[in-house]
Amino acid sequence: MKNALSTGLLALITATCLLACKPAPAEPAAVADKPAATAAPQEAPPAASTEAAEGDSPAAPTEAPEGGSPVMAQPLDGSSVEAFEKGVQKVHEEATPDEATRLDNAIQYLLVYDLAAKRDKAKLYARLNGKTPTEVISQTRR
Numbered sequence: 001m002k003n004a005l006s007t008g009l010l011a012l013i014t015a016t017c018l019l020a021c022k023p024a025p026a027e028p029a030a031v032a033d034k035p036a037a038t039a040a041p042q043e044a045p046p047a048a049s050t051e052a053a054e055g056d057s058p059a060a061p062t063e064a065p066e067g068g069s070p071v072m073a074q075p076l077d078g079s080s081v082e083a084f085e086k087g088v089q090k091v092h093e094e095a096t097p098d099e100a101t102r103l104d105n106a107i108q109y110l111l112v113y114d115l116a117a118k119r120d121k122a123k124l125y126a127r128l129n130g131k132t133p134t135e136v137i138s139q140t141r142r
Helices: 002-021 026-033 036-042 044-054 081-094 097-113 121-127 133-139
Strands: none
Touching: 081 097, 081 121, 097 121, 097 133
16 A cells, blocks of 8 residues: 555656656747747757758758847857867857857757767767757757
């Protein structure tokens, strides 16, 4: 009887914690408050990825995502920590404050939750090498 009660209580506490700690619901609410033009860049990366996968465009996209800054479509150099951080600094200089903040938040999120990176910046940046800031941000929404 105690085991069944303990197991049920543990399941309830776990479910409550997972719902309370889940970061995904906060993001769509923020997107809903923004104008429709701002929400469009989230849909742009898959189209660019589809083109690259089909072999139509082997080069990285250089056009700005719809409604976004051009720097958000330029690939980041993850060959070293310094090179990657220089690219992030360029995003801070050329992108909107909202885009820069979303990139910073995505990097921090991936440092914690990307198990292959093991909280190591050099490993994470190497894994993100060649990805655009928009693609880095979209990795947190999977």
